[in-house]
Amino acid sequence: MRSGMHRRSDRKHEGQVASSVLRVVLVASEMAPWAKTGGLADVMESLPPALRRLGIDLRLILPGYRQMLKAGIPTESIQTGFHVWLGPQRLAFAVQRIRTETGIPIDLIVREDMFDRPNLYADSQGDYYDNAERFVFFCKALAVWLQTWDIVPHIVHCNDWHTGLIPVLLQSIPAFQSSATLFTIHNLGYPGLFDADKFALTGLDPNRHYRPDGLEFFGRWSMLKAGMFYSRAVSTVSPTYAREIQQQEYGRGFDGVLAARSRSVVGILNGVDYAKWSPERDPHIAANYSRETLSGKTACKADLIHRCGLAADLQEQPIVGIVSRLDTQKGVDLILPILHRLVRQLGLGVVILGTGDKTLENQLTQASDTYRRRFAFIPKFDDVLSRQILAGADILLVPSRYEPCGLTQMYALKYGALPIVRATGGLNDTVVDADAEHETGYGFKFDHADPQQCLSAIDRAASVYRQSPERWKSLQHRAMSMDFSWERSALEYQRLYRSLINNNTT
Structure with missing residues (x-):
């Protein structure tokens, strides 16, 4: 199945999708096996194929890292001529489409000075000094790119702080008023926290958004908080963690925000790809075995x-x-x-x-x-x-x-x-x-x-x-x-997506 969410110039190639089909955009900052620092990358490798097997029309959007652009993945198309404002600077970007082995399209937001680096977020000296610029740019570029599509997705599913601005940015775009945003917290310990003088990068009105009931967080501002505050619903990667982060012991200062919207905070366990993790077929172990033959x-x-x-x-x-x-x-x-x-x-x-x-x-x-x-x-x-x-x-x-x-x-x-x-x-x-x-x-x-x-x-x-x-x-x-297969997790996400479309978050 080809993706039905596309630019006008791609329409003749991809066709429309029946209205009953869920259209979902998954946005993340990493994806295995190409760009990985932690578990988020594994989720982005394994969850999309499981969702696609359920008949969901799916598109992934990621930064155009060096690790992905130079991985030898065939390029399907390149679109150029896009611009965003980052503070006073007007920055150009391109969108390069590749496709996974399972046929899922991935759109990469490409700008060399932002993403062509040896590592994703940091080097041996610590975090890159311009991570605020890099991921504010990514979120704003994604919002520009989405506006070129003929068919609007039902769900824009964002993951971790790097994508946290997307829900608030889409709120101001009329075409996306009917779309729902889901924000998944994979680890609350990474808040995407930046100094107040970086807030102007967002282009948001500080009187409306640099507030305790917005992005402000103890004199700084947090992209993670933006995602959890402005999305239609918040999910985490286990039911117990969804409850824990609403408590002071685990909430890292965000427990009040999450507890205030507890009805729309849910937990869905990550899954395991048993095709890759099974002693019956693992080629790296001394002998294969199963529960019947130990x-x-x-x-x-x-x-x-x-x-x-x-x-x-x-x-x-x-x-x-x-x-x-x-x-x-x-x-x-x-x-x-x-x-x-x-x-x-x-x-x-x-x-x-x-x-x-x-x-x-x-x-x-x-x-x-x-x-x-x-x-x-x-x-x-x-x-x-x-x-x-x-x-x-x-x-x-x-x-x-x-x-x-x-x-x-x-x-x-x-x-x-x-x-x-x-x-x-x-x-x-x-x-x-x-x-x-x-x-x-x-x-x-x-x-x-x-x-x-x-x-x-x-x-x-x-x-x-x-x-x-x-x-x-x-x-x-x-x-x-x-x-604990991904099929079980994918079914739970499918149910959550449909409940969001019906404005019926749990």
């Missing part, structure tokens, strides 16, 4: 022990894996006060893969010397090794202080590594405690970001592993049977 996981455990230089006797003991960015949010620091207990008293093996906070990296490196052959720390990002850890570990630990959704624990379920998680955000929504729900559980939870609570949950899991091997296998079988 013998391959034993081979994967032996391979992990060898790769990480762990003691051979750990083949018979639980191995705990952590695959994570190393920062305060992820809670990996909780492991340090209890590491001695884990490896010396409980006799577990521990493998941590990740990079981030340098102090934490140094502490983990020192610990790996102290507990050699029982604890391994690999300070890098390595997709292949992460899969080998999921396949070889018995337990995956995710001790996050907050977690909007989380994907690693869902990957772990399919690979038969039982998750131990803090009961927050998407971790709470995707893991059922095996002790609290004896007949349906398949993981272990703890309530507070406290080392002793984390230790207690690990101890519970290790006890089941050692004392009840048949129960452990049953939990693995149950975990590997769970379905």
Whole structure:
């Protein structure tokens, strides 16, 4: 199916779409595999094909990053001659269309000085100094581009702060009064916050919009707040996170804005692409296996022990894996006060893969010397090794202080590594405690970001592993049977889109 949303010059090529078909524009600042810094990119790679399979007429719009323009993707068309005002400057841009392997069109907003850079948002010195200019420009250019289309989309679905100005910009365009905007918060910890003197870039009336009931945020202004304040509805990437961010503990100063419109704040879990994340077909692990034939996981455990230089006797003991960015949010620091207990008293093996906070990296490196052959720390990002850890570990630990959704624990379920998680955000929504729900559980939870609570949950899991091997296998079988596919998530988005068109947000 070709996209029915197009410029007049493309009309003869693409045709019109029946009025019953949902027309959706998805806007984001990154997309795997070409332009990625985090989970948003994975969502933009996997959600669109799932939506398209439901018959939704879909278009993606992203910045024209160097990483996408030079990826060798065939160009379908280039439109030039567009301009936007950025403060006192009139800036030109082009729109280059490419198309995914699944046939979904992607329009790239192209301007070399804005997006032709080695990285998306930052370099080794920190955030790019002109990120406000870059993403205000992107939002304003997108609004100009949309006005050239013959057919207006039903839904403009924006994602994270980089797209936050789009809802307020579209409000002033008569043709878009019938369109609904949805703004998805993937992580409230990135607010797109800028100094007051940058507000003029937006072209918005400060008397109307630089206010507490607008974009102003404690003397600065936030593009994230713009999205959550002016969109028809706000979604997050898990039901629990949708509730948490309306509370002071998790709201990061935005809880009042979100609580005031709680009826239009919803949570939809991200999904997993099981074509890419399955031990039955993963080419990177030592042996493939399924929930019916788990013998391959034993081979994967032996391979992990060898790769990480762990003691051979750990083949018979639980191995705990952590695959994570190393920062305060992820809670990996909780492991340090209890590491001695884990490896010396409980006799577990521990493998941590990740990079981030340098102090934490140094502490983990020192610990790996102290507990050699029982604890391994690999300070890098390595997709292949992460899969080998999921396949070889018995337990995956995710001790996050907050977690909007989380994907690693869902990957772990399919690979038969039982998750131990803090009961927050998407971790709470995707893991059922095996002790609290004896007949349906398949993981272990703890309530507070406290080392002793984390230790207690690990101890519970290790006890089941050692004392009840048949129960452990049953939990693995149950975990590997769970379905967190994108098809489920796409159906929820489809229902939300239709409710927005009917002005019936939940």
